Amino acid sequence: xxxxQDIPKTGGRYVWVLSYDGPVADxxxxxxxxxxxAEALGLxxxxxxxAVEWFDLAAMKGYGFARYLGEASGFDIGDDAAKLxxxxxxxxxxxxxxxxxxxxxxxxxxxxxxxxxxxxxIDLPPVVGIETESAKGxxxxxxxxxxxxxxxxxxxxxxxxxxxxxxxxxVWIGG
Numbered sequence: 001x002x003x004x005q006d007i008p009k010t011g012g013r014y015v016w017v018l019s020y021d022g023p024v025a026d027x028x029x030x031x032x033x034x035x036x037x038a039e040a041l042g043l044x045x046x047x048x049x050x051a052v053e054w055f056d057l058a059a060m061k062g063y064g065f066a067r068y069l070g071e072a073s074g075f076d077i078g079d080d081a082a083k084l085x086x087x088x089x090x091x092x093x094x095x096x097x098x099x100x101x102x103x104x105x106x107x108x109x110x111x112x113x114x115x116x117x118x119x120x121x122i123d124l125p126p127v128v129g130i131e132t133e134s135a136k137g138x139x140x141x142x143x144x145x146x147x148x149x150x151x152x153x154x155x156x157x158x159x160x161x162x163x164x165x166x167x168x169x170x171v172w173i174g175g
Contacts, residue, residue: 012119012120013095013096013097013119013120014095014096014117014118014119014120015069015073015075015093015094015095015096015117015118015119015120016093016094016096016106016114016116016117017069017084017091017092017093017114017115017116017117017118018041018091018092018093018094018108018112018113018114018115019087019089019090019091019092019112019113019115020054020089020090020091020092020111020112021089021090021110021111021112021113022090022111023090024054024055024056024090027054027090027092029049032046032047032049032052033046033049034046040108040109040111040112041094041106041107041108041109041112042105042106042107042108042109043099043100043106044100044102045100045102047094047098047099047100048097048098048099049098050098051094051095051096051097051098051099052092052093052094052095052098053092053093053095054090054091054092054093055090055091056089056090057087057088057089057090057091058088064084064085065084065085065087065091066080066081066082066084066085069084069118073120074120075118075119075120076118076119076120077118078118080116080118083115083116084115084116087115091115092112094106
């Protein structure tokens with residue numbers, strides 16, 4: 001099942017489940033961040049190491065891999081529960097959050113094999129118009145209340161204008 005798959009750029013978060021035909025000890029952060037890992041998956045650039053998860057499915061016997069993907073991780077696995085629980089060996093999970101925008105297709109080569117892609121669509125609430133007065137535009141603004149400082153400034157201005165006129169009148173009469 002190693003047919004190339006398109007990498008969706010919108011519509012939610014995805015995970016690609018890949019089987020790995022090798023020991024889990026061979027998988028490490030250095031390998032995941034290497035160009036050879038990206039090349040084995042058909043990617044242009046190595047994915048973010050935080051977006052790659054790997055483990056031996058023997059550790060999931062009691063819990064179940066399908067339950068891990070569906071309930072614990074929130075991905076829609078559809079009718080693949082039996083197929084996912086029947087897997088054995090090492091799996092690698094590649095999350096879409098760690099892929100570069102340049103990558104458009106995933107085409108794994110041995111020792112990796114694609115099991116499936118599972119999505120977590122983004123559920124956006126419907127857009128509802130806002131029906132308030134403020135949504136219609138700017139509300140009319142009243143005059144701000146006059147503060148004590150503003151009143152004092154206005155009185156001082158009037159007094160200064162009066163004194164200026166009074167002095168001008170005495171200068172004119174005396175002159």
